[in-house]
Amino acid sequence: MAWSVLETAQTFLMGYAVARALDDGFLAGRAGVGLGWLGVGAAAVVVGAFGTGRVYGCVAALVEPLRDRLVHGVVERGVREADDGALSGLTQQVEIARDTFAGLVMVSRSFVFTAAGALIGLFSLAPPLLLVVVPPLVVGVALFLASLRPLARRQEAFLVADEALATGLGTVCPGLRDITAAGAEESVADDTARRVDAEYRAACSLARWGVLRVASLAVGGQLPVVLLLAAAPWLLARGITAGALVGALAYVTQSLLPALQNLVHGLGTSGSRLAVVLRRLAPADEPSRAPRQEPGPGPTPAAVARPTAPRPEPASIPAAPHTTAPHPTAPGQNPASPPATPHPAMTHPPAPRTTPTDPSLPPLPSPPPTTGPHDALALSSVTFAYGPAAVPVIEDLDLRVPQGTHLAVVGPSGIGKSTLAGIVAGLLRPRHGSVRLCGHRVPGATSRAHRVLIPQEAYVFRGSLAENLGELRPKPVPPEELWAAAEAVGLTELMERLGGPGAGIDPGALSAGERQLIALARAHLSDAPVVILDEATCHLDPEAEERAERAFVRRPGTTLVVVAHRVGSARRADRVLVMDGRRVAFGTHDDLMTRSPLYRELMGTWSPTAPVPSPPTASVPSSPTASVPSSPRAPASSSPRAPVPSSEPALALGDPDGVDPVARARLAGDGGHVVAHGPVGQMKAAGDLRDGGALGSQG
Numbered sequence: 001m002a003w004s005v006l007e008t009a010q011t012f013l014m015g016y017a018v019a020r021a022l023d024d025g026f027l028a029g030r031a032g033v034g035l036g037w038l039g040v041g042a043a044a045v046v047v048g049a050f051g052t053g054r055v056y057g058c059v060a061a062l063v064e065p066l067r068d069r070l071v072h073g074v075v076e077r078g079v080r081e082a083d084d085g086a087l088s089g090l091t092q093q094v095e096i097a098r099d100t101f102a103g104l105v106m107v108s109r110s111f112v113f114t115a116a117g118a119l120i121g122l123f124s125l126a127p128p129l130l131l132v133v134v135p136p137l138v139v140g141v142a143l144f145l146a147s148l149r150p151l152a153r154r155q156e157a158f159l160v161a162d163e164a165l166a167t168g169l170g171t172v173c174p175g176l177r178d179i180t181a182a183g184a185e186e187s188v189a190d191d192t193a194r195r196v197d198a199e200y201r202a203a204c205s206l207a208r209w210g211v212l213r214v215a216s217l218a219v220g221g222q223l224p225v226v227l228l229l230a231a232a233p234w235l236l237a238r239g240i241t242a243g244a245l246v247g248a249l250a251y252v253t254q255s256l257l258p259a260l261q262n263l264v265h266g267l268g269t270s271g272s273r274l275a276v277v278l279r280r281l282a283p284a285d286e287p288s289r290a291p292r293q294e295p296g297p298g299p300t301p302a303a304v305a306r307p308t309a310p311r312p313e314p315a316s317i318p319a320a321p322h323t324t325a326p327h328p329t330a331p332g333q334n335p336a337s338p339p340a341t342p343h344p345a346m347t348h349p350p351a352p353r354t355t356p357t358d359p360s361l362p363p364l365p366s367p368p369p370t371t372g373p374h375d376a377l378a379l380s381s382v383t384f385a386y387g388p389a390a391v392p393v394i395e396d397l398d399l400r401v402p403q404g405t406h407l408a409v410v411g412p413s414g415i416g417k418s419t420l421a422g423i424v425a426g427l428l429r430p431r432h433g434s435v436r437l438c439g440h441r442v443p444g445a446t447s448r449a450h451r452v453l454i455p456q457e458a459y460v461f462r463g464s465l466a467e468n469l470g471e472l473r474p475k476p477v478p479p480e481e482l483w484a485a486a487e488a489v490g491l492t493e494l495m496e497r498l499g500g501p502g503a504g505i506d507p508g509a510l511s512a513g514e515r516q517l518i519a520l521a522r523a524h525l526s527d528a529p530v531v532i533l534d535e536a537t538c539h540l541d542p543e544a545e546e547r548a549e550r551a552f553v554r555r556p557g558t559t560l561v562v563v564a565h566r567v568g569s570a571r572r573a574d575r576v577l578v579m580d581g582r583r584v585a586f587g588t589h590d591d592l593m594t595r596s597p598l599y600r601e602l603m604g605t606w607s608p609t610a611p612v613p614s615p616p617t618a619s620v621p622s623s624p625t626a627s628v629p630s631s632p633r634a635p636a637s638s639s640p641r642a643p644v645p646s647s648e649p650a651l652a653l654g655d656p657d658g659v660d661p662v663a664r665a666r667l668a669g670d671g672g673h674v675v676a677h678g679p680v681g682q683m684k685a686a687g688d689l690r691d692g693g694a695l696g697s698q699g
């Protein structure tokens with residue numbers, strides 16, 4: 001306050017010195033005296049600035065303890081509630097509170113001391129001047145004070161709406177793929193639109209009250225100027241000097257108006273902001289009048305399809321598009337007419353389904369009829385490229401897959417198998433041609449319910465196993481059905497180990513194969529009649545893969561499309577589509593073995609008889625000890641790689657002391673090829689995952 005008095009003195013002298021400079025100096029013909037008074041006014045500015053500078057230090061002394069108190073409270077609360085996210089958000093708000101509070105102290109203090117200086121000055125120049133300036137000033141300030149509370153409430157409502165929108169978008173934007181996967185686009189769009197509307201309404205209401213603020217400035221700060229000018233003849237007639245009049249104008253325009261402006265903007269905006277922030281920083285058990293909005297993104301009920309489920313892992317790739325519709329029935333499906341220009345390889349009637357009986361597999365419903373009057377899938381002259389100028393990955397492809405067929409898609413890496421899967425699922429839109437799924441145009445809202453696509457990286461989210469498995473079903477799935485699906489695809493052991501359907505799962509703690517099994521069981525439980533597995537079993541061993549594929553083959557009414565990466569997968573299929581750039585071949589396995597050199601080549605590469613040393617398949621119990629002899633294939637000297645001393649193993653696994661080895665595989669330094677082989681979840685990839693693959697390997 002003491003330093004602020006200097007500001008009052010500066011304000012006082014600003015008008016008083018001008019009045020004296022005119023009346024006693026320039027108008028009286030004494031320029032020296034006039035300049036002298038102006039000099040006094042200038043010196044007052046310097047002194048006032050000095051005082052203002054000191055005020056900052058004092059305000060800091062006032063504000064920092066407040067900040068410390070708030071930080072103390074917030075940290076205590078954060079520790080109590082053990083919530084790191086909320087803690088960092090709240091400490092950030094403490095900084096906002098500190099800055100805003102400091103600003104408020106500065107503007108209100110400045111207004112009080114400036115107004116005091118100006119009013120004293122007006123009084124000392126000529127008391128009637130007060131009659132002109134004070135009434136509008138009082139009305140303006142009163143108007144402003146009256147608008148303060150409603151304005152603060154509007155401001156708060158706007159901030160809350162703004163944050164709700166930001167929070168909603170913060171959840172929605174990174175989760176777009178999840179939203180699409182869960183088929184929740186519409187509800188999320190509705191929810192976002194509601195938030196946008198709420199913010200719009202809050203902004204309009206705030207703007208209306210903002211008009212009052214402008215009015216208070218006009219009445220309190222600008223009307224006195226007009227009145228002074230209008231009343232000038234009357235004032236001059238009452239003996240008020242020209243200098244006093246100019247001095248009064250200086251007070252109003254140079255001091256009162258700016259101080260009032262600062263007050264209105266500072267209190268009007270920062271004040272309500274401070275109120276909001278302080279309310280949030282209040283202890284959790286303290287009753288709060290405003291709706292609380294914690295900082296940081298939080299799940300909005302509509303942003304995830306299942307409000308009770310925690311948000312999915314951002315790192316995992318969404319897989320299964322939403323499928324909630326029941327199996328398609330005959331109405332609305334394609335009439336079974338032959339394609340206009342059938343591919344020669346595609347005119348074969350579907351082969352009889354091969355359903356070898358495996359006593360180890362669970363009993364399942366009897367297989368559906370393999371031929372039907374409808375196509376599950378019909379592609380006509382489909383051309384697709386990943387850009388307007390890009391070379392097409394798929395060109396002029398015709399394909400018809402009758403309902404109930406098991407189709408394998410094979411081809412070299414990068415040839416377009418996943419692209420075809422994406423087109424069939426409606427995730428990619430062809431440049432030309434048409435795609436129909438169970439008679440429905442693809443992409444299209446209705447076609448989505450008819451297919452489920454599982455990509456290579458299975459999508460598993462944090463939540464219960466039952467939630468993960470039933471994600472594609474509109475209602476919770478009864479436990480018996482969950483167990484049956486688990487049994488069908490080979491998930492039973494994992495389900496038991498995790499603690500049953502109700503057990504919570506952490507996607508990061510599951511192996512890639514285990515995640516694939518969960519995704520497979522989910523797809524099995526879905527109502528989609530077309531199941532597309534895009535290398536969805538690549539992390540499973542061949543037996544597990546076979547079991548999963550057979551589970552879909554036996555699923556009633558299912559058309560299975562498998563992007564295959566193993567010979568067995570192609571062999572099991574009714575039909576195989578061989579992709580080879582612009583050429584494709586289509587037929588049964590036997591047929592293609594005779595007439596497709598590429599297919600023969602692929603089968604050769606994939607064959608287990610290819611030059612790959614047999615893995616120690618029989619010796620992979622939970623604590624395997626396998627010793628692989630060095631390969632006689634290539635002498636070390638022919639290798640372009642750095643030579644490894646032949647006495648040293650190139651790779652040795654075991655505990656550091658070599659005592660009680662958990663697993664050991666040895667290869668002599670002259671080359672070799674070891675295959676880690678075992679059931680899902682048996683730590684084949686543990687070295688890669690936990691130690692970056694650096695398990696003492698050389699070369």
Ligand SMILES: Nc1ncnc2c1ncn2[C@@H]1O[C@H](COP(=O)(O)OP(=O)(O)OP(=O)(O)O)[C@@H](O)[C@H]1O
Pocket residue numbers: 386393411412413414415416417418419420
């Ligand atoms: N998003 C994309 N943008 C541009 N090009 C792409 C994109 N995705 C794939 N491609 C290209 O399209 C071609 C076909 O890719 P696709 O993934 O369909 O092959 P694939 O046969 O499934 O391969 P793989 O067996 O290795 O999985 C490749 O040349 C690939 O580089």
